[in-house]
Every structure is written in C-alpha cells, then in structure tokens.
Amino acid sequence: MARRNPRSAATPAAEDYLKNLYFLEEESAGPVTTNQVAERLAVAPASATNMLKRLASSGYVRHSPYRGVELTDAGRREALEVIRHHRLIETYLAEALGVPWDKVHDEAEVLEHVLSEDLEERIASRLGHPSRDPHGHPIPPRDLAVVARASVRLDEMEPGERGTVAEVSDRDPEVLRYLDRRGIRPGRGVEAVLIEPFGGSITVEVEGERHAVGPDAARAVRVARGVAR
Amino acid sequence: MARRNPRSAATPAAEDYLKNLYFLEEESAGPVTTNQVAERLAVAPASATNMLKRLASSGYVRHSPYRGVELTDAGRREALEVIRHHRLIETYLAEALGVPWDKVHDEAEVLEHVLSEDLEERIASRLGHPSRDPHGHPIPPRDLAVVARASVRLDEMEPGERGTVAEVSDRDPEVLRYLDRRGIRPGRGVEAVLIEPFGGSITVEVEGERHAVGPDAARAVRVARGVAR
DNA sequence: GGCGAGGTTTAGCCGCGGCTAAAGTCCGCT
DNA sequence: AGCGGACTTTAGCCGCGGCTAAACCTCGCC
Numbered sequence: 001m002a003r004r005n006p007r008s009a010a011t012p013a014a015e016d017y018l019k020n021l022y023f024l025e026e027e028s029a030g031p032v033t034t035n036q037v038a039e040r041l042a043v044a045p046a047s048a049t050n051m052l053k054r055l056a057s058s059g060y061v062r063h064s065p066y067r068g069v070e071l072t073d074a075g076r077r078e079a080l081e082v083i084r085h086h087r088l089i090e091t092y093l094a095e096a097l098g099v100p101w102d103k104v105h106d107e108a109e110v111l112e113h114v115l116s117e118d119l120e121e122r123i124a125s126r127l128g129h130p131s132r133d134p135h136g137h138p139i140p141p142r143d144l145a146v147v148a149r150a151s152v153r154l155d156e157m158e159p160g161e162r163g164t165v166a167e168v169s170d171r172d173p174e175v176l177r178y179l180d181r182r183g184i185r186p187g188r189g190v191e192a193v194l195i196e197p198f199g200g201s202i203t204v205e206v207e208g209e210r211h212a213v214g215p216d217a218a219r220a221v222r223v224a225r226g227v228a229r
Numbered sequence: 230m231a232r233r234n235p236r237s238a239a240t241p242a243a244e245d246y247l248k249n250l251y252f253l254e255e256e257s258a259g260p261v262t263t264n265q266v267a268e269r270l271a272v273a274p275a276s277a278t279n280m281l282k283r284l285a286s287s288g289y290v291r292h293s294p295y296r297g298v299e300l301t302d303a304g305r306r307e308a309l310e311v312i313r314h315h316r317l318i319e320t321y322l323a324e325a326l327g328v329p330w331d332k333v334h335d336e337a338e339v340l341e342h343v344l345s346e347d348l349e350e351r352i353a354s355r356l357g358h359p360s361r362d363p364h365g366h367p368i369p370p371r372d373l374a375v376v377a378r379a380s381v382r383l384d385e386m387e388p389g390e391r392g393t394v395a396e397v398s399d400r401d402p403e404v405l406r407y408l409d410r411r412g413i414r415p416g417r418g419v420e421a422v423l424i425e426p427f428g429g430s431i432t433v434e435v436e437g438e439r440h441a442v443g444p445d446a447a448r449a450v451r452v453a454r455g456v457a458r
Numbered sequence: 459g460g461c462g463a464g465g466t467t468t469a470g471c472c473g474c475g476g477c478t479a480a481a482g483t484c485c486g487c488t
Numbered sequence: 489a490g491c492g493g494a495c496t497t498t499a500g501c502c503g504c505g506g507c508t509a510a511a512c513c514t515c516g517c518c
Contacts, residue, residue: 013475034496047476049497054474066483066496096325097351110343116336122326242505263466276506278467283504295466295513460518467512474504482497488490 008078009058012113015082016041017051018060021071022079031068080144085112085120087133087140090170092123094134101134102173102180135176136167136186136222154213154221155202157192161225164189169220179221182211190223237307238287241342244311245270246280247289250300251308260297309373314341314349316362316369319399321352323363330363331402331409364405365396365415365451383442383450384431386421390454393418398449408450411440419452 010018020040024032038048056063060075071079089108093099099107115123124130124142133139138147151166165188168179179185183206193210194203201212213221239247249269253261267277285292289304300308318337322328328336344352353359353371362368367376380395394417397408408414412435422439423432430441442450 011474035494043475044477045496046478046498050475053497093348097348097355099348099351103347107345107348111340114339114343118332119322119326119328119336122328126326240504264464272505273507274466275468275508279505282467462517463515465512465514467510469510470508472505472507475502477502478500480497480499482495484495485493487492 008081010060010078014051014055014058014060015078015113017048017055018071018075018079019082019086021061021069022076022083025071031064031070033068037069076146077144080140080146082112084140084142084144085115087137088120088123088127088130089115090133090135091127091130091139095127102170102176104134105170105173132186133170135170136165137170149222151222151224153219154190154192154204154223155195155215155218157195157202157223157225159192159195162189162191163223163225165221166224167222172220175217175220178217179213182213183207183209184211184213184221237310239289239307243280243284243287243289244307244342246277246284247300247304247308248311248315250290250298251305251312254300260293260299262297266298305375306373309369309375311341313369313371313373314344316366317349317352317356317359318344319362319364320356320359320368324356331399331405333363334399334402361415362399364399365394366399367396378451380451380453382448383419383421383433383452384424384444384447386424386431386452386454388421388424391418391420392452392454394450395453396451401449404446404449407446408442411442412436412438413440413442413450 008015017037021032021037024036024040028036034045034048034052037052038045041048052061052063052069055061055075056069059072060078061069061071063069086108089111090104093104093107094101121142131139131141138149140147149166152163157163165184165186168176168185170176184190184204188206191205192202193205196202199215201214202218203210203212237244246266250261250266253265253269257265263274263277263281266281267274270277281290281292281298284290284304285298288301289307290298290300292298315337318340319333322333322336323330350371360368360370367378369376378395381392386392394413394415397405397414399405413419413433417435420434421431422434425431430443431447432439432441
C-alpha cells in the first residue's frame with residue numbers, strides 16, 4: 001500500500017538534491033560546492049555532505065572531498081526527469097485546474113516526486129506536449145535531452161540592449177508577483193536602460209514604462225536577446 | 230523545498246494506518262486487533278504495535294495493550310480526509326485524464342497523501358462535488374461527516390434477494406476486472422440465486438446471466454437491497 | 459485451576475535524512 | 489613558509505518506520 005512509483009531508485013529527498021544540483025551547475029560553471037548545495041536546499045552543510053556521499057555511491061554524482069561535486073550522466077537524467085515532471089505539473093495545474101501561476105510551483109514541488117510514468121504521459125498529451133511551462137521554462141522532452149537556452153539573465157544585459165522576456169523564475173512567488181505587476185512576463189519586450197554597478201538595480205523599459213528592478217529580481221528573469229519589441 | 234502539505238500532523242505512513250483502521254472498524258464491529266492492522270498494511274505485527282502506540286500518543290487512536298485499538302474522533306476525521314482525497318483523485322483521474330478504472334486506485338494511493346486543500350477543492354468543484362467515486366464508493370463530503378451505507382455485502386445476501394450493485398471494492402484490480410467482465414458493476418441489478426455455505430461461492434444472476442462468484446470476490450461487492458431490476 | 463498456543467508487546471537492530479559539535483583541509487596573505 | 493579563516497567532513501545524536509527474536513499476556517481447554 002502506498003508505495004511511491006518505482007520509476008527510479010531515488011527517494012524524494014535525493015531527487016531534490018539532483019534537481020538542484022542540475023540548476024546549480026547550469027548557473028555557475030565549474031564544480032558545485034557543498035555549501036552551495038546546503039544553502040539551496042536549506043539544510044546544514046553536514047547534511048549536504050551526507051547526501052552527496054550517498055548520491056555518489058549510487059552513481060548519480062562524482063564527489064571529490066573538499067573539491068566539489070558534479071552530476072554524472074545518470075544523475076543528470078534523473079534531474080531532468082524530475083524537472084520534466086515539475087514543469088508538466090505546473091502547466092497542467094494552471095491550464096486544467098486554474099491554479100494561479102504564483103501557486104503552481106509549490107504544488108508541483110511535492111507532486112513532481114510522485115508522478116507515475118503513465119500519468120506523466122497522459123498529462124503531457126492532454127497538454128499537447130508543450131515545450132514551455134507557464135513561466136517560460138523549457139520542459140525537458142520525453143527522451144530527457146538537455147534543452148539549450150538561448151537567453152541571458154536580465155542582470156547580465158548591456159545598457160541599450162533589447163530583447164523579449166523568455167523565462168521568469170518561479171522559485172519565489174513574491175518575486176513572481178512583483179515582476180508580474182510590472183508587466184515583466186514571458187513574451188514581453190524589454191530594453192535595458194541603465195545598469196547600476198556593484199549589484200545595484202537594473203532600470204528596464206517594458207510596455208513604455210520604466211522600472212528599477214532590484215538585482216535579486218533581475219536574476220530571476222531571462223531575456224532572449226535582440227528580438228525587437 | 231518539497232515539504233508535503235501541512236494539512237495535518239500525520240505522516241503518509243500514519244495516514245495509511247488511520248485510513249485502514251477506519252475500514253477495519255467498518256468491517257468488523259468491536260475493537261480492531263493489532264494482527265488485523267498488520268495484515269492489512271502488510272507489515273510485521275511489531276511494526277503495527279509501534280505505529281499504534283505513536284498514533285495513540287498523538288491522540289488519533291485509543292490503544293489498550295493486548296486488547297485492541299479504536300479510532301478517536303480526531304483519528305476518524307483524519308481517516309475521512311484521506312479517504313475523501315483518495316476517492317476524489319480516483320474520480321478525477323478517470324474523468325479528466327481517462328485513466329482506466331482498474332488503475333486509478335494505485336495512483337490515488339500515493340497522491341492522496343500529497344493533495345493540498347486548495348487542489349482538493351478545485352478538483353471537487355471541477356467534478357461538480359460528486360458523492361461517489363467510479364467504483365461506487367461514497368466520497369466523504371467536505372465537512373467529513375460520516376457517510377451511512379445502506380448496502381449489504383454480496384456474500385451476506387439471502388437466496389432470492391434482489392438489489393442493485395452499489396459498490397465494487399477497488400482494492401484488488403484483479404478482482405475488479407473479474408467482476409467487470411461478468412457485468413457486476415455499480416448500477417446493475419442482481420439477484421442472489423444460490424449461496425453455498427461454509428465460504429463457498431455465491432451464484433448470482435446479472436443481466437440475465439448466472440455466475441458463481443467466489444467468496445473473496447463476493448466480499449468486494451456491496452448491494453443496495455430491494456431495488457428491483 | 460493450570461497449561462499451552464496464539465496473539466501482542468518489548469528489545470534491539472537498520473537505513474534515511476535531518477541536526478550540532480568537533481576535527482580536518484585548503485588557500486590566501488603576510 | 490606558515491598562519492588564520494573559511495569551507496568541508498567526520499562523529500555522534502535523533503525521530504521515523506520498517507525488521508527479527510524473545511518475552512509476555514490472555515484465554516480456551518482439559
């Protein structure tokens with residue numbers, strides 16, 4: 001009774017580590033550090049070490065003590081599977097059940113670990129096999145091929161550059177609502193007007209209005225360069 | 230990240246115990262024994278004792294050592310909440326995603342522990358607040374009032390009695406398919422023709438055909454008495 | 459009324475995934 | 489080159505939810 005689906009050997013906790021390792025590798029080139037992992041998952045560093053060792057012995061990561069950690073191919077597959085689940089669920093909840101888009105993330109966070117292959121497939125086909133979730137994030141395809149992202153973070157743009165908002169991170173619903181209120185959502189044209197150095201805010205023009213966006217919020221936005229308004 | 234929903238203090242394992250305690254109480258009047266619990270949940274008796282003690286200290290059950298166990302009101306509420314989730318999910322999966330009705334049970338078994346109140350409500354309203362799941366089981370209402378069942382188990386019927394199939398247990402998909410192939414499903418008229426004593430089979434007439442149904446399968450069927458064919 | 463069998467609980471173990479405290483490693487700076 | 493601070497790992501603890509083996513009740517039967 002109540003066995004979770006046997007798609008993989010990874011527990012929900014392990015899946016969370018793998019998923020976040022994937023994001024961390026994507027964000028910061030080079031090996032990921034134990035501290036980064038611990039902070040991202042809001043656990044003590046010692047807990048992270050513990051799990052990383054377990055993931056290493058299951059073949060999901062390579063862990064060089066004191067030096068950092070790296071996903072193996074198996075680990076990356078596992079991560080992509082969870083990410084696919086997460087984003088399909090977000091899309092489904094928004095479309096089929098009308099869950100507000102700043103709430104879908106938290107629901108998906110728990111459902112992603114529990115979705116059977118059969119349901120995954122039914123949901124995907126019900127949605128017409130979408131390639132992006134409601135926040136613009138690419139949904140890994142069924143074969144879990146890595147999806148290339150041709151976009152820059154808003155805080156990496158040059159003054160004067162234009163583009164189209166491609167993705168808005170759903171990690172923090174607060175930030176999501178903040179950006180949404182300012183019209184910064186997937187599909188909108190943006191121009192970087194002024195970039196304050198040293199982690200200051202970025203002034204952008206969207207829909208004819210200017211907004212000074214704080215660095216934390218700016219990091220949550222990815223922009224496809226050059227596509228005119 | 231990935232915290233399950235805080236609707237209740239009970240873990241998934243505890244919820245499974247409470248749910249099955251509810252069913253066991255329903256089936257067998259009088260207090261439920263440790264062995265019954267252990268068998269139903271497919272765990273060792275010692276494991277059941279262990280969990281029952283924990284449930285008792287959380288106020289979900291009353292446990293008299295060596296004598297048996299009984300749900301408290303709090304425990305019953307908890308159980309009904311899980312059962313409501315289970316049956317709503319089954320109904321939703323069947324209706325909205327076309328999951329075959331002998332498969333919905335296993336999916337619901339894991340999703341039931343993870344459904345937020347918000348999703349529960351959205352699903353219920355999307356379905357028009359149904360009162361029965363696809364197998365005919367009553368879905369506890371939002372206020373978790375206990376639902377009276379005016380039906381008898383097929384193996385408790387008298388020869389010559391007639392009625393309408395009200396519920397078919399979904400616990401065993403094998404049994405479910407067996408009964409389905411014979412036309413024994415919710416809504417169908419049945420007549421008990423012959424009852425073999427001492428746990429023998431029950432001969433029933435459904436849709437003009439006679440079938441000898443084994444006692445295990447007969448126990449999975451509930452019939453509303455008297456409603457003519 | 460006592461004995462034994464079957465049901466139940468206790469004792470003690472395990473893996474998971476957290477934690478804190480202490481020890482160890484690495485690296486930059488003098 | 490070596491010292492100090494930051495980062496990381498190790499050691500040892502905890503609760504959960506399983507397990508087996510052994511001790512313990514209860515109750516029916518003689």
